[in-house]
Amino acid sequence: MTVRIEKLPPERxxxxxxxxxxxxxxxxxRNLAVVVAIVALYxxxxxxxxxxxxxxxxxxQNFTAYIAQxxxxxxxxxxxxxxxxxxxxxxxxxxxxxxxxxMAYLGTLFGGIAAFGLCFLASANLVRSQALRFCARRFLxxxxxxxxxxxxxxxxxxxxxxxxxGVLALAIHTAGALGKLFSEVxxxxxxKPVEGLAGTGAGFVETVRFAVVPQVLSxxxxxxLLRFEINVRGAGVMGFVGAGGIGQEFLxxxxxxxxxxxxxxxxxxxxxxxxxxLATERLRHHLLGRExxx
Amino acid sequence: MSxxxxxxxxxxxxxxLDGLRRRHRQVFRPSWSRRGVVIGILVGVVxxxxxxxxxxxxxxxxxxxxxxxxxEFAGMMLPPxxxxxxxxxxxxxxxTLALAFLGTLTAACLAFPVAFLAARNVxxxxxxxxxxxxxxxxxxxxxxxxxxxxxxxxxxxxxxAGALAIACSDFGALGKLFSEAxxxxxRKAQEGVTASGGxxxxxxxxxxxxxxxxxxxxxVLYFFxxxxxxATIIGIVGAGGIGQYVTxxxRVLEMQQVAFLVLMILVxxxxxDLVSGRLRRAIIGAAAH
Numbered sequence: 401m402t403v404r405i406e407k408l409p410p411e412r413x414x415x416x417x418x419x420x421x422x423x424x425x426x427x428x429x430r431n432l433a434v435v436v437a438i439v440a441l442y443x444x445x446x447x448x449x450x451x452x453x454x455x456x457x458x459x460x461q462n463f464t465a466y467i468a469q470x471x472x473x474x475x476x477x478x479x480x481x482x483x484x485x486x487x488x489x490x491x492x493x494x495x496x497x498x499x500x501x502x503m504a505y506l507g508t509l510f511g512g513i514a515a516f517g518l519c520f521l522a523s524a525n526l527v528r529s530q531a532l533r534f535c536a537r538r539f540l541x542x543x544x545x546x547x548x549x550x551x552x553x554x555x556x557x558x559x560x561x562x563x564x565x566g567v568l569a570l571a572i573h574t575a576g577a578l579g580k581l582f583s584e585v586x587x588x589x590x591x592k593p594v595e596g597l598a599g600t601g602a603g604f605v606e607t608v609r610f611a612v613v614p615q616v617l618s619x620x621x622x623x624x625l626l627r628f629e630i631n632v633r634g635a636g637v638m639g640f641v642g643a644g645g646i647g648q649e650f651l652x653x654x655x656x657x658x659x660x661x662x663x664x665x666x667x668x669x670x671x672x673x674x675x676x677x678l679a680t681e682r683l684r685h686h687l688l689g690r691e692x693x694x
Numbered sequence: 695m696s697x698x699x700x701x702x703x704x705x706x707x708x709x710x711l712d713g714l715r716r717r718h719r720q721v722f723r724p725s726w727s728r729r730g731v732v733i734g735i736l737v738g739v740v741x742x743x744x745x746x747x748x749x750x751x752x753x754x755x756x757x758x759x760x761x762x763x764x765x766e767f768a769g770m771m772l773p774p775x776x777x778x779x780x781x782x783x784x785x786x787x788x789x790t791l792a793l794a795f796l797g798t799l800t801a802a803c804l805a806f807p808v809a810f811l812a813a814r815n816v817x818x819x820x821x822x823x824x825x826x827x828x829x830x831x832x833x834x835x836x837x838x839x840x841x842x843x844x845x846x847x848x849x850x851x852x853x854x855a856g857a858l859a860i861a862c863s864d865f866g867a868l869g870k871l872f873s874e875a876x877x878x879x880x881r882k883a884q885e886g887v888t889a890s891g892g893x894x895x896x897x898x899x900x901x902x903x904x905x906x907x908x909x910x911x912x913x914v915l916y917f918f919x920x921x922x923x924x925a926t927i928i929g930i931v932g933a934g935g936i937g938q939y940v941t942x943x944x945r946v947l948e949m950q951q952v953a954f955l956v957l958m959i960l961v962x963x964x965x966x967d968l969v970s971g972r973l974r975r976a977i978i979g980a981a982a983h
Binding site: 499634650666 | 701704739742743745746747749750751752753756757759760761763764767788789791792793795796799831832835836837839840843844845847848849850852853854856857923924926927930931934940941944945947952956959960963964
C-alpha cells in the first residue's frame with residue numbers, strides 16, 4: 401500500500417523550514433557555547449594543575465616500566481616456589497588485612513549508631529523545631545565534609561598511633577555521610593503509621609520506634625553495607641598517616657621500591673575489596689528484595 | 695510532644711485490657727522465632743565489635759586522655775587565622791579545584807565510550823562485557839591515594855599526579871555507573887530508530903545517547919562534588935593541592951591555620967554543592983520536559 405503525502409504549499413513549507421533550522425541553529429549555538437566553556441575551563445584547570453603533556457608523553461613508558469617492575473618474577477618451571485617467595489610476608493599481611501577489615505567494621509558500626517541517633521532529629525517530617533533540625537544537619541555536614549584522613553591526622557597526635565585512631569576517624573566521617581542518607585530515607589516514609597501513633601498519644605521515642613523504624617530498617621542496613629564497602633577502601637589508606645591497617649606496610653613498600661611487595665599487597669587489597677563488593681551487593685539485593693515483597 | 699487528655703477509646707481499651715489480651719492472643723504473644731533471629735544477629739554484631747575492639751587495642755584510658763588533648767587542640771584553633779598566608783592558601787585551593795575538575799572530566803571522557811562496551815543492550819557479547827566490568831571493578835577498588843603514589847613515580851610530585859590519580863580511580867567508578875545508566879535507558883526511542891531503518895550505530899547515536907546524556911552529566915557533576923573533597927587530601931602523599939598544607943600544619947600543631955584551612959574547605963565544598971546541585975536539577979529537569 402502506498403500513501404501519497406500531500407506536499408505543503410511552498411510558502412508554508414518555507415516558513416516551517418526556516419523555523420526548524422532556526423530552532424536547530426539555536427540549540428547548536430548553545431551546545432557549542434557549553435562545549436567551548438568546558439574546554440576553556442579544562443585548559444585553565446590544566447594550567448593551574450601544572451599539566452605537562454610533553455613530560456607525560458616522555459614518561460608514559462615509566463608507567464608501563466613501573467607496572468612491569470612490580471610484576472612478580474614468576475617462572476613456569478618453578479611456580480610454587482616463586483609464588484611463595486612473592487608472598488613471603490603473607491601471614492603478616494593477612495593479619496594487617498584482618499585489622500583493616502575490623503577497622504572498617506567498627507568504624508561503620510559506631511558511625512552507623514551515631515547516624516541512627518541523629519538522622520531522626522534532622523528529618524523535616526518528624527522534628528518541628530527548625531533550630532534543632534538546622535543544628536543536626538550542619539553537624540552532619542561538617543562530619544562528612546572534612547575528609548577522614550584529616551580527622552586521622554589530628555587524632556594521631558591526640559590519641560597516639562594505632563588502629564583505634566583510624567576507627568574513630570572513619571566513624572566520624574561515616575556518621576556524617578550515613579546521617580544524611582538516613583534522614584533522606586526517613587523523610588520519604590509513609591506518614592500514616594506516624595499519625596496513628598501520635599493519635600494514640602505516643603511520645604517521640606515511641607513514635608520513632610513503632611512507626612518509623614520498621615519502615616526504614618532494611619534501607620538503613622543496605623546503606624550501612626554500602627558504607628562498609630567504602631570504609632574498607634578508606635581503612636586501607638589510613639596507615640598512610642599512621643592510623644593502622646595495611647596502608648603503612650604498602651607505603652613502606654612503595655617508598656622503598658620493594659617492587660614485588662607492592663604488587664603482592666596491591667593484589668591482596670584488590671581481591672579483598674572486590675570480594676567484599678560482591679558480597680555486600682548480594683546482601684543488599686536480598687535486603688531490598690525482602691522489603692519489596694513485604 | 696505535649697500530653698493530650700486520654701481519648702475515650704484509650705480509656706475503654708485500658709479498662710478491657712484483660713479481655714483484649716484473651717481474645718487476641720496472637721497479637722500480644724511475641725513470636726519467639728523472630729525474636730531469636732533478632733537476638734542472634736545482635737549477639738553476632740556486638741560479639742564481633744567486642745572482638746574487634748580487643749584486637750585493635752581500644753582502651754578507655756587512652757580515649758579519655760586523647761579527648762582531653764583534643765579539647766586543648768580545639769582551644770588552640772580559636773580564632774582561626776591565616777597568619778598572612780591567605781594568598782598562598784587560596785592558590786592551593788584553586789589548584790585543588792583544578793585537579794578535581796581535570797580528573798573528573800578526563801575520567802568522564804574516557805569512561806563514556808568504554809561504558810558502552812559494558813552495557814548489555816549495546817554489546818551482546820557476554821565475555822567482552824564481563825571483562826570490561828571486572829576491569830572497572832579492579833580500577834575502582836584501588837583508592838585515590840594509592841593511585842596518587844603510583845603516578846608520582848611516573849610524573850613526579852605535584853598536582854599533575856593528583857589529577858591523574860583522580861582520573862584513574864573515577865574512570866572505574868564512572869564506568870560502572872555509566873554502564874548501569876545505559877542499561878536502564880528507555881528502549882522505545884531505540885526501537886523507533888531501528889524501525890525507521892537505522893543501523894546499530896544510528897540506534898546508539900540517536901536512540902540511546904540523547905536519552906542517557908543528562909543522567910550521565912548529572913552523575914559527573916555529583917562526582918566533581920565528591921572529588922573536591924577527596925582532592926583536598928591528595929596532597930598528603932605529595933600530589934598537590936591544599937592537602938599538603940593541611941598535613942604540614944597539623945604536624946607542627948599550627949592549629950589556628952589548620953582551622954582556617956578547614957573552614958576554607960567547608961565553604962568551598964558548600965559552594966560547589968550549591969552550584970552543582972542547581973546545575974544537576976537544571977539538566978535533569980531539561981530531560982524530564
